[in-house]
Amino acid sequence: MRAGRLLSLLMLLQTRGRVTAPQIARELEVSVRTVYRDVEALSAAGVPVYADRGPAGGYRLLDGYRTRLNGLSPQEAASLFLAALPGPAAELGLAEEASAAGLKLLAALPPEPRSHAFRMRERFHLEVPGWYRGADEVPHLAVVSEAVWEERPLRIGYRRWGQREVDRVVHPYGLVLKGGTWYLVAAVADTVRTYRISRILSAQVLPGTFTRPADFDLARYWQQWAAGFRERMYTAEARLRVAPDAYDMLRLTLTAEVVDTALAGADPPDADGWVSMVVPVESIRHARWVLLRMGAQVEVLDPPELRAAMAREAAAMAAIYGPPAG
Structure with a gap:
């Protein structure tokens, strides 16, 4: 130790x-x-x-003193290649540099850690985006990254939600890669904000530099922002009655985190094994669209406007398909 x-x-x-x-x-x-x-x-x-x-x-x-990178254990050497993401490196314009760094690291390692690193690279592959979801187009990521690294002001054209385009001069503090999506964390008039890189329409590094706050912690900011984002995203609640064999489907529909939290505070199963629970939803409209995927495996109990919306949609579907044959 x-x-x-x-x-x-x-x-x-x-x-x-x-x-x-x-x-x-x-x-x-x-x-x-x-x-x-x-x-x-x-x-x-x-x-x-x-x-x-x-x-x-x-x-x-002592000035000029360096030590060779020969103290890594086999497991530590292998873990370095789990952290190497060729896709994001290429998006940042660093594909060749990342590859060269990996080769130099391998050359510096003693034989045993080097063999473990090769085995790890041969046996594990990490891909960031989820299934059925392509990576965002981020043509301006390299320019944004340059401004982040050099602490230079950045002028961006940005498409906000609702398709409204705005022009901003920002001080870029850092980049975050979340689930295959890149985000820029930047200050605008002393207010730190988050921008999705794929919504940046133009990017220009401006002359001069800015001073990044010494006490700014990117990881802590992101953790707090992400928690606040979840709170802002879920603006309402719905009470559901869920079939006993529908929990896995509900986890895919509403995310496992939401469903598991709701189950922890759910009522005991009724005589038919169905469970009543309260789940957060983004809006009545969004909840209707999402819960229709569950078919007859879920019943909306509250709020009344969501239950009515589900009933209208079910009636419209019945009119399209007609009564059951036979």
């Missing part, structure tokens, strides 16, 4: 430059006292670690 932690400390110093003991402790999830002991162990092993005193001080490696 300690050997792995010392290697992590060495890689941290090599990639970050000067780092304080509290920063190292937070990164490695150890105490500051443990950091002091680990730094002493590295020094005793011949690694040139130096401590700079003062408010701007910290630990750093």
Whole structure:
């Protein structure tokens, strides 16, 4: 365990430059006292670690010191190739660079980790978009990525929901890939917003630079935004009566997360085994369209307007198909 932690400390110093003991402790999830002991162990092993005193001080490696990437375990080396996504790399304009980096990494590995990495690449393939859903067209992704990386202002033409087009000058903070869909997180007049890349109609990197807030955490922002998006998306509720053999179909219709949460608070099954539950829905219109997929496996109990809409649709379908034969 300690050997792995010392290697992590060495890689941290090599990639970050000067780092304080509290920063190292937070990164490695150890105490500051443990950091002091680990730094002493590295020094005793011949690694040139130096401590700079003062408010701007910290630990750093001797200028020019580098270590070979030969401390990876076979499993760690293999996991690097699970994280390599050729599709997104190509969309970012980095297909050749990603391929070259993989080859250089393989060449730097000792024989045993290298063989594990080859086996992982031969046996596992990761594809981001889901079934029956093509990836978004993102012709402006490379330009947006350049602005993100270089901290340059970006002018975008954007198609909002409802087909309304707007022109924005934004400060791009980061990119997020979610389920095969790219999103831009950017600031507009000190307000952080999220833009779907496929809705960007034009993109132009502008002169000058901006200062990205030092305390902005892209992962934390996305987690909070995604939670808020779910709340904004589900604006109403519906009470359903669901057949006992229809749960899997309902999970495909409403998502497993929604159905499992609803089942946790559902009423006990009735005499026929049907279960009443409350589920969130986007709107009455959307719920009608979605729940019609379930056919006679689900009954809408509330709200009355959704039940009436389902009844009207069922009556219209009966008029089209006519009474049962025989």
